[in-house]
Amino acid sequence: MQTKINIKSLIKEYKPDFQKQLETLVKGFEETRLNESIKYSILDGGKRLRAILALITAEAVRKSKDKIELPKNPALGLALAVELVHCGSLIHDDLPCMDDDDLRRGKASNHKAFDEATALLAGDFLLCYPIEVLLNKTQDVDSFKLHQVSVEFTRAIRSMIAGQALDLELTGKEIHDIELLKKMQALKTGALLKSSIRLAAIIAEANKEQIEALSFFADNLGLAFQITDDILDVTGSTKDLGKTAGKDLNQNKFTFVKEYGLEQAKLIALKLIEEAKDKILDIGIYPDKLLTVADYVISRNN
Amino acid sequence: MQTKINIKSLIKEYKPDFQKQLETLVKGFEETRLNESIKYSILDGGKRLRAILALITAEAVRKSKDKIELPKNPALGLALAVELVHCGSLIHDDLPCMDDDDLRRGKASNHKAFDEATALLAGDFLLCYPIEVLLNKTQDVDSFKLHQVSVEFTRAIRSMIAGQALDLELTGKEIHDIELLKKMQALKTGALLKSSIRLAAIIAEANKEQIEALSFFADNLGLAFQITDDILDVTGSTKDLGKTAGKDLNQNKFTFVKEYGLEQAKLIALKLIEEAKDKILDIGIYPDKLLTVADYVISRNN
Numbered sequence: 001m002q003t004k005i006n007i008k009s010l011i012k013e014y015k016p017d018f019q020k021q022l023e024t025l026v027k028g029f030e031e032t033r034l035n036e037s038i039k040y041s042i043l044d045g046g047k048r049l050r051a052i053l054a055l056i057t058a059e060a061v062r063k064s065k066d067k068i069e070l071p072k073n074p075a076l077g078l079a080l081a082v083e084l085v086h087c088g089s090l091i092h093d094d095l096p097c098m099d100d101d102d103l104r105r106g107k108a109s110n111h112k113a114f115d116e117a118t119a120l121l122a123g124d125f126l127l128c129y130p131i132e133v134l135l136n137k138t139q140d141v142d143s144f145k146l147h148q149v150s151v152e153f154t155r156a157i158r159s160m161i162a163g164q165a166l167d168l169e170l171t172g173k174e175i176h177d178i179e180l181l182k183k184m185q186a187l188k189t190g191a192l193l194k195s196s197i198r199l200a201a202i203i204a205e206a207n208k209e210q211i212e213a214l215s216f217f218a219d220n221l222g223l224a225f226q227i228t229d230d231i232l233d234v235t236g237s238t239k240d241l242g243k244t245a246g247k248d249l250n251q252n253k254f255t256f257v258k259e260y261g262l263e264q265a266k267l268i269a270l271k272l273i274e275e276a277k278d279k280i281l282d283i284g285i286y287p288d289k290l291l292t293v294a295d296y297v298i299s300r301n302n
Numbered sequence: 303m304q305t306k307i308n309i310k311s312l313i314k315e316y317k318p319d320f321q322k323q324l325e326t327l328v329k330g331f332e333e334t335r336l337n338e339s340i341k342y343s344i345l346d347g348g349k350r351l352r353a354i355l356a357l358i359t360a361e362a363v364r365k366s367k368d369k370i371e372l373p374k375n376p377a378l379g380l381a382l383a384v385e386l387v388h389c390g391s392l393i394h395d396d397l398p399c400m401d402d403d404d405l406r407r408g409k410a411s412n413h414k415a416f417d418e419a420t421a422l423l424a425g426d427f428l429l430c431y432p433i434e435v436l437l438n439k440t441q442d443v444d445s446f447k448l449h450q451v452s453v454e455f456t457r458a459i460r461s462m463i464a465g466q467a468l469d470l471e472l473t474g475k476e477i478h479d480i481e482l483l484k485k486m487q488a489l490k491t492g493a494l495l496k497s498s499i500r501l502a503a504i505i506a507e508a509n510k511e512q513i514e515a516l517s518f519f520a521d522n523l524g525l526a527f528q529i530t531d532d533i534l535d536v537t538g539s540t541k542d543l544g545k546t547a548g549k550d551l552n553q554n555k556f557t558f559v560k561e562y563g564l565e566q567a568k569l570i571a572l573k574l575i576e577e578a579k580d581k582i583l584d585i586g587i588y589p590d591k592l593l594t595v596a597d598y599v600i601s602r603n604n
Contacts (some may be wrong), residue, residue, distance in 0.1 A: 032468065033470075034463070047464060092423075095419035097364050097419045097422060098419050098422065114400075116399035118467065118470075120400065120422070120465050124394065124429055125460055125464075126462045127426055127429050127430050128429050128433065128456050128460060129456065131430065131452075131456050134454035135453050142445075143446045143449050144445045147445050148447065148482050149438060151434055151437050151438060152430065154437070155434060157430045158427055158431050158434070164423055165419075165420065166334065166336075168419055178468070
């Protein structure tokens, strides 16, 4: 099935409004060096893919073809939270003791624009503050369900951290254990991306079947996303990516590309996306925007 | 009023049981390098002062002279959470880009025992996981109140982070703004310590007057605790402290000792504790153990 919604117009429809919500969130922050560095990293030009996934999943479950204007989308708190966590993880990933990258989203990474200590604390802030945002900005959800969602969200964050640690452990080693590779990717990239879809579905009161199908969709999407990241690390330019290209290869990271080569890795990602799309077709939601994002995940160039 | 409870017997009564709860919490953790480093830092010999404060505050509000056996103390989840956050903050504080300390609690600091990347991620883990622990391990509290407590707890964590950043900003500068110094200390040390008392009171269903009095007690205790830390940095030995003595002076940190000298700083801490103790005498709680800890905070040698 071919979807007719264009990814560019989709991002154009959602990103600026979401950006305004992010700005509102940090507008009242005191003017300190730490807060400047936090704003530097969260107000820059990310794609906001995780946030958009949260917003359109909630709409899909509510069967709304039209955009639910912010701040009325019930997954807004979640969308803000996942995006903030994502930004925080990137700040720490770029630190010298981690991936040591000077470039992020086409500009100096946080510790280069500020300093290592400030970047460390900015990342720290962006790993705990989002839970507060989720708790405070999630509307029309009873306390009990919000409690469950918050617990699952904190688990996604710690999965991400565990995945990052596993990635470091596997780097440079001659390992060919695909299950381990999948596990690492599911933790490192998958968990947070999955939470943006799965928890949006729960918040929007999806039924059990829908939650399961959307969770499957999210798992596949997350893995395909990471495989595509690994492909782009090889095929993309530093300019397009906004971060240093070729780093995984240089650092001898354990990736699908390293294990299978470029063409095979592309096919694996494509198959994951096809399966993902199939899964959400007949579960009584409005799937079109999610299908568009799924296609984009493997066709993007940054 | 002189309290008769001995601090040593108090710690002996509470610490081993609490330690067991901490161990139970991490027993199921997968055997990874990251988890080893997390266990390394949380299972070592801290005083567990924040945890004990949470537990005895809940007992004080419930007017229980006897220890409420764990896991029945309603503030156990909070006690675990504050202690975990505290451990996480110490890991990051010791990193080379921060205070660069090789010694913590008498042994190699986390990044020395493991490596910087692992220590970074262990600290990250210990800044978000505790919120999950608080949400999951807090019993007999309705979801709505737990929601409020969790929000306030995340705020305490980000206050701590902001305080750390402010501390770095003020270090080495010729500033004599005492209000700014108090603010920095309230953020850096006070907020988390306060949360262990104030939120335990809320969880144990203290009334408004009790919560206010205990919050005042906690504010003073936190500041007196930090002033004593600053004093011990000058007067204590590396062996007693379990961390490098004389660091504040070397780094020209903005402290009460720097501003007022040792003797005056001691008097300020003493006055804070006297006021704190007075405040909780006639509010219908059993205050004795809290009074003992208050005295200890300024008389300790590590």
